[in-house]
Structure formats: C-alpha cells, structure tokens
Amino acid sequence: MKGRNPVAASALASAPDQPALSGNANLHRRLTQRQLSMLALGGAIGVGLFLGSSITIQLAGPGVILTYLLGAAIAMMVAYAVAEMAVVHPVAGAFGVYAETYLNAWAGFVVRATYAFVQIIAIGAELTAVAIYFAFWFPQVPQWLWVATASLGLVAVNALQVGRFGEFEYWFALIKVIAIIVFIVIGLALIVGIGPRPALGFANLLGHGPFLPFRFKGVWLALTLALTSYMGLEVTAVTAGEAVNPAESIPRAMKTIVYRLIFFYVLAIVAMLAMTPWNRLGSQAGLLGSPFVKAFSEVGIPYAASIMNVVVITAALSSSNTDLYLTTRMLFSLSRDGYAPLWIARLSRNGVPHRALALSSAGMVAAILLAVYAPQRAFLMLYGVAVAGMFFVWMLILLSHVRFRRTLPPQAAAFLRMKLAFSPYSNWLGIASLLAITMSTFYVDGLQYAVPAFLPFLLLVSVVYWGVTRSR
Numbered sequence: 001m002k003g004r005n006p007v008a009a010s011a012l013a014s015a016p017d018q019p020a021l022s023g024n025a026n027l028h029r030r031l032t033q034r035q036l037s038m039l040a041l042g043g044a045i046g047v048g049l050f051l052g053s054s055i056t057i058q059l060a061g062p063g064v065i066l067t068y069l070l071g072a073a074i075a076m077m078v079a080y081a082v083a084e085m086a087v088v089h090p091v092a093g094a095f096g097v098y099a100e101t102y103l104n105a106w107a108g109f110v111v112r113a114t115y116a117f118v119q120i121i122a123i124g125a126e127l128t129a130v131a132i133y134f135a136f137w138f139p140q141v142p143q144w145l146w147v148a149t150a151s152l153g154l155v156a157v158n159a160l161q162v163g164r165f166g167e168f169e170y171w172f173a174l175i176k177v178i179a180i181i182v183f184i185v186i187g188l189a190l191i192v193g194i195g196p197r198p199a200l201g202f203a204n205l206l207g208h209g210p211f212l213p214f215r216f217k218g219v220w221l222a223l224t225l226a227l228t229s230y231m232g233l234e235v236t237a238v239t240a241g242e243a244v245n246p247a248e249s250i251p252r253a254m255k256t257i258v259y260r261l262i263f264f265y266v267l268a269i270v271a272m273l274a275m276t277p278w279n280r281l282g283s284q285a286g287l288l289g290s291p292f293v294k295a296f297s298e299v300g301i302p303y304a305a306s307i308m309n310v311v312v313i314t315a316a317l318s319s320s321n322t323d324l325y326l327t328t329r330m331l332f333s334l335s336r337d338g339y340a341p342l343w344i345a346r347l348s349r350n351g352v353p354h355r356a357l358a359l360s361s362a363g364m365v366a367a368i369l370l371a372v373y374a375p376q377r378a379f380l381m382l383y384g385v386a387v388a389g390m391f392f393v394w395m396l397i398l399l400s401h402v403r404f405r406r407t408l409p410p411q412a413a414a415f416l417r418m419k420l421a422f423s424p425y426s427n428w429l430g431i432a433s434l435l436a437i438t439m440s441t442f443y444v445d446g447l448q449y450a451v452p453a454f455l456p457f458l459l460l461v462s463v464v465y466w467g468v469t470r471s472r
Helices: 007-013 033-044 054-088 095-102 107-136 145-160 162-192 215-230 233-242 245-275 278-287 291-299 304-336 353-358 362-373 376-408 410-415 425-443 448-471
Strands: none
Touching: 054 215, 054 245, 054 278, 054 291, 054 376, 054 425, 095 107, 095 304, 095 376, 107 145, 107 233, 107 304, 107 353, 107 362, 107 376, 107 448, 145 304, 145 362, 162 291, 162 304, 215 245, 215 376, 215 425, 233 304, 245 278, 245 291, 245 410, 278 291, 278 353, 304 353, 353 362, 362 376, 376 425, 376 448, 425 448
C-alpha cells in the first residue's frame, strides 16, 4: 500500500493475533486527512461547548477557563494514546480492537458496546439540543417535531457512500469552525474597543466577584461536563478503517484537532465571559438556550444572536451526524467479530453498513419520546448517561495503551510520529483523574444518576458477553 511504513507493518505483524483485526473488511478507504480532521472536529465541537457551557459557567464562574485547560490536558493524554494504537492497528473496531488485543476479550467487547451505546444516547441528547435552540425562534412548536425532522435528515446523510459522507461532514463542520473563529474575533474586538463601541475590557470577567467564586471545587465539578466538550477526539481512530494512508493521516489529523480544540475552546470561553457578566450567562441562560446566543443578545449587535443560533444548530447537527457514523461502525465491528448477529454487518451497494445504521437510530427514538413526555429534563437525562459511559471508554483506552507500549518492538516505537510523553505514568494520572471526575458527578445537579444509570448497562453487556462466549 502506498505510504505504508515497513516498520509499522512489522509492528502490526508482531502484535497479538486477534480475529478482530480483520474488522474493516469490505469498508472503503476513502476518507482523506482533511476529512478526518473535520470529522474529529465535528464530533468534538457540539453541545458540550455550545449548551453544556451554561452549566459549567454556573458551577465555576470565570474559573471555567481553568476547567477547560484541565480538560484539555486529560484529553491530550487520550488523543496521543489512541493515535499511537490507530497507526499500528488502522481497523474499524478502533479502541475496541485495541482493548481486545492488549487487555482481554471481555474488555474489547464491553468498550465497543459501551461506545456504541454512548453515541446512540449522545445522538438523542444532541438532537434534543437542536430542539432547544429552535425554541429561540419558535417557542410554541413542540420539541419532538424538530427532533424527528433532524433525525430523518441525518439518517439520509449517513446512508451516503463514505467518501461523500466525509465531504458533506467536512463542509458541515467547517461552518461551526469558521463561526467560532468569527465569534472569537468579534469578542476580542469588543474587548479592546475596535469599532464604534467603547472597549469592554475584562470588567464582565472580573467585576462580578472573584475569579474563583466557588474556589477550586467549582473548577473541578465543572470538569464533569467540560471534559465532554473534548469527547470526539477518538473519532480519528474509529475512522482508521476507512482512512487513506492511516500511518500519515491519523497523526496529522489528531495533532490538528487537539491544538485547534484547545485554542477554540479557551478563547471562545474568554470572549463570551468578557462580553456578558458570567452570573447572567450561567443562571439565566440555563438549558433554555446557548450562552453563546445569550452573549450576542446582551451586546446588542443586530441579527448577531439569530446568526449565532443558526451556528449552534449546525454544530449540534454536525456532531450528531458524526456520532451516528461512529455508532454504525462500532456495531459493524461487533457483528464482524461475532459478538452481534452477522446480519448487522451487511453492507449496502455503496459500502455502508445500513442495518447497523438503522440500529444506531435508536437514540433518536428515545429523544423523540423524551421530547414528548419530559421536554425540560430530556437533555441532561440523556447526556448524563453518555458522560459516564465515555469516562469508562477513555479509561480503557489509556489502560490498553499501557499494555500496547509494553509489547511494541523498540524499532516500531521509534517510528511512531505521535507519542504519549511520560507513559505509563501519564496513563495512570489520566485514569486516576477520570475516576475522580466520575465520582464528582454525584455532586452535580442533573448528573447524580449518570453512574447509577450506566452501571446496569455495564452489567447487562457483561452478561451478554459471557452468554455469547459460552455459546461459542
């Protein structure tokens, strides 16, 4: 294969043999590095920032800036770990395959099932956010109508051949990337006084109490939701089974997204807090709309709030579009490895696992039902369960990487273009941090039931695993 490094090939050959390593058979390698980067950005930049930040600001005040920096440090550990393994094992099952190869078969099954479940739930949460955003213009229209309409559109896009899907998502995600840049530029212009308005400075950031109004406790508790803003980095590994020249494209795409996310998130939060008093963003915006839209409403720029609302709707649709792709590939991987019925892995004529796509739409159905019966609580009910599941997946990724490094030949380790520094100590620090953040969800209003809701699912998939292995 063009661009295939012989050292990487030898590393792959020397890894423990697992049937899962053939999990990308018949998928088409048509995703370019440009598309990979935007897919990852599309998966990460979504409701965690545009809607969840209303809660993190309420928890931490201006100290939420430190929260996003701490979240970035943890996310970078996961990003570098998963990129290393994806270069050596560019397969559709991604970190599910890595867990099976370097930990055990149970871990491989559970991490894939959990990731698919989490993304299914996240799709529902993101589409619920779309309905919340539309209420800015149409408060009388029921939420379920927006959720149902968006769901049909996303399924149609994901049914496209993967190269066309990647191109569609590239432009879809590019809209919100450009919008964040414009938001940052406008915010900085207002801060320094470029234009007809007087300079805002940092009066709103520091003039309504101390920088850490709730001390470090608030900064830490806000991590429970702020960290989810970075979840989506792992999409680069999931797309490895359909990536062109993964040894080159994956490290480049991962580095691009990590540093762009840190830059976008921190500057966007600083600009938003400078434009509007933080106590109004956190308490009044709540989950009735995006604090980014609220910030533009406060400064009084004509039509800016409506334009920003279009952007946050696009962001939520882009993120849920990527999540639907991820879930479909995880279910495909489980089916190909014999942990789910084989009919799930059947491909359409254009190479799309259409039956896995249909199953991945379950989160949309859940979102529609919750929008009908519990519209005010739907977002956090769905998002909370997804949060706990993703923390678990990230911990298993870091644990798999510890074993991966131990079995990697020295010559292959030297070849890797993207390496996690101070491993395995950084791995254990990341795992300990994720455990502590998971326990902190019990102290955040709306997330108290995240872990208790996830644990029965973990028990259920473990029972399913033992049943499948015994039947074999």
